[in-house]
Amino acid sequence: MTTTQETRWIGVSAPRREDAPLIRGRGRYIADIEPAGTVHMAILRSPYAHARINGIDTAAAEALDGVYCVLTAADLEGIGDFPTIWRLPGQKESNTPALAPGKARYVGEPVAAVVADSRYMAEDALDLLDVDYEILDHVVDVEAALADGAPVINEDLGDNTIIEYTFPGINALGVAGDIDGAFEEADEIVSGRFKVGRYSGVALETRGLVAEWDDLRQTLTLHSGSQVASLLRTELAAALGIPETSVRILTPNIGGAFGNQWDRYPEDILVSLASMKLGRPVKWIEDRREALQATVHGREQLQEWQLAASSDGTVLGLKGRVLSDQGAHLHSVGIGPAWVTGAAAVNQYKIANYHCDVVGVATNKTPNSTFRGFGGPEAMFGIERMMDKTARRLGIDPAELRRRNMIQADEFPYFSPGGAVYDSGNYPAALAKALEAVEYDKVREEQQSLREQGVYRGIGIASYIHVSGFGPSAILGILDYYTGGYEGSTVKIDPHGRATLYTGMIPMGQGTETTLAQVAADQLEIDIANVRVVWGDTDQTPYTGFGSAGSRSNVAAVAVIKAIEEIKAKAVRIGAGLLEADPDDVAYADGRISVKGAEEMRSLTLADVAQQAYWAHKLPEGEQPTLEATYVYDPANFTTACGTHVAVVDVDIDTGKIDWVKYVVVDDAGTIINPLLVEGQIQGALSNGLGGAMLEEFVYDEETGQLLSSTLMDYLVPSFTDLPDFEIHHLVTPSPHTEGGFKGMGEAGCFPAAPALANAVADALSHLGVEVDQTPVTPSRLWSLIDQAGG
């Protein structure tokens, strides 16, 4: 504990209340839920990238002992699908169907479902389904998908271009840049073409669902690992054509989500429908191959950037084109991540002149949608590689080039030509701190002498912004994002003075329950043991507008603070009556309600006042009994977390292997609620970021359209020996927009990881002129680059 008081909990590494069951093997995940009478679903998935389905013979499967039903697209009449939430103007909509209707468009797309007594039997029955496929030409590359004569994935849309969206470089004040002028004026124009690899969250727990339809009460209970239960409830009711009041979503422990569980999925509809048909609980647990094929993928982009610079290193302008490989269907957020890439690409730099075209492209691949970072890491990869290329071209140190172009601490709020308003930060200070921590000058010196000994050491800097705390609902409306941006919190004080906090946030490993309990205990100035947090039940918890992503604690925490402000005000009013004092002379402090200046003599505990609030014998006139409040907080602005990472690596030029020397993080997420958990989030997000930078990739075979990496032996997630120890330092620039000064930080570690690594590798190989412009930088890919460069 960093404080001597036991009533202030913000800034304290409070132990996680989540841990007690989890370390005993008594967590309760979806697979552990099995109501009486449960039957099991298995799903037949397309083995082809693109194939017409001319018919499905279900007779043999239906005849198998132990099989209850088979669902095909023909059974979905009258059943809807899930709309895209982010519907940018001009985006051609193609919702993800629950079962492929007449045509399968990617390997892994659901074609039929079987329900049987056990999962083993259901899989036996899948083998008996006879599908008449007519194989069609496929396309799994964005540029090929845009070429004349390419197979069209969704005929209804005409071609494979889903949207062409332009960022014209006009900031929120309406000030436009002059991109052509910037390029005319430039001393140097630097170009880059980047392939950001396709990878995803790949949570250790696969997705799963248990649906329980009660035909007498006409209610559906769905046990789900969704990060955004409120939205799932709204959309599922609409898709099934039943009242939303009939649907309850229960969330147990989640074994990792990483954004992938923000989306709605076909299986949500399939298990619900099967349970409604059979009147029995229906359970589906995704297997690992399904998880790799059918849980959304993320990231994949082909970016082309041009940067205009003057010879002194001033970046005059940036223009680019981003092709986003969306896969076969628009999933829950449309091309949202690629839009964020366009909005964030100017990063920490004062680049007045900006232009970016974002093109969403359909291919015969798994939908590309929500994944930790959501377009931000892709943006950082492009701009931070461009900064290093520019530095090399101009002969300026890459740290110095960044320093010369950074937005200064006194220039906030900063109106970016990408459209965002940055709230606060101190970018040069974060860079300086990172360079100091890594001993930049010393490492640069050593680099020279090591190279003479045949050791190829590289230093990679990457700075980042992370626009988090999405966002004021009115702005989401302007962006055609069809949810709100708020979080609600209900706090109830029981007659003994203890607090129960109801949140719509869904904990998925970050420690949200502990963090929110800290905020509540801190604001009420009571022992954290006296705060209970209730989550994971849409019948009890407030509607969450945006849905809980890792970066939402900042918004949810403010909702808690505001609800408690109302409770304290009411406690003061009731307490003043009991103390026979004017409410203006009474204050709430240290968990007590006291007459100011007479705290020793005229004072009540929160429990005293709560008891009176429930008895309601002596309440002030007009005061409602009990002591509770609900506050729905809609953020005033986005918050921008920021920082700089520095990676130091050695590259083995004979094998392409990368060895870690050091990795330094300086992050600024405003006021920190729990330092230990923040460290955990940074390290974990870094493992996601570096995984995609070095190892993880969904590889598609051009020839067959097959997903080649559909086991964990082919899709490589980082293991213990692949990652370094991270050295973490913080700056604290509280957000001026949020009560408490919090910023979202759960995703930030993903943002600079890939460019920091790529910049370090390119720096190590600068003598060969190797450019590292594609992720992941696998040993074989890197070896080929070294080989081509003659190394």
Place this chain on the structure above:
Amino acid sequence: MAETMSVVLNVNGAGRSVSVEPRKTLADAIREDLGLTGTHLGCEHGVCGACTVLMDGEVVRSCLMLAVQAGGAEITTIEGIGAGDDLHPMQRAFSEYHGLQCGFCTPGMILAGIDVVSRNPDPSPQEIREEMGGNICRCTGYQKIVESVQAAAAIMSTEGGSA
């Protein structure tokens, strides 16, 4: 209904006869027939280590074994580690050093950690990283798991404590 076989599974010190299809994995039998759901399934092809149990003192992946192969062996699952509030040092260390986030890999990690320390009472961070390479965590980036195992090893060397 496929034919079943009887097998006696000795788990956490208690023997129980179960009747299972020969194709049923040990992991599924532990979870479904014995109701011990602390053993998790992350990949069912032997890569992730979430289903790790100790069998006759060795770590095994219960997803890669059939239940009928486990007759006669002494099996320890996470439920057999620590008793009530008397937690194993490895469990305490994981909580204290934030060696877990979502908790899904944690039972396997704790058993693997106990196994490492039983063979090497004072492992270096590098040894822990190498020895535990068969268990995947997607949340933590591993650093705090390494710290947890090291801390537990230190406690175990003074307090004792084995599976």
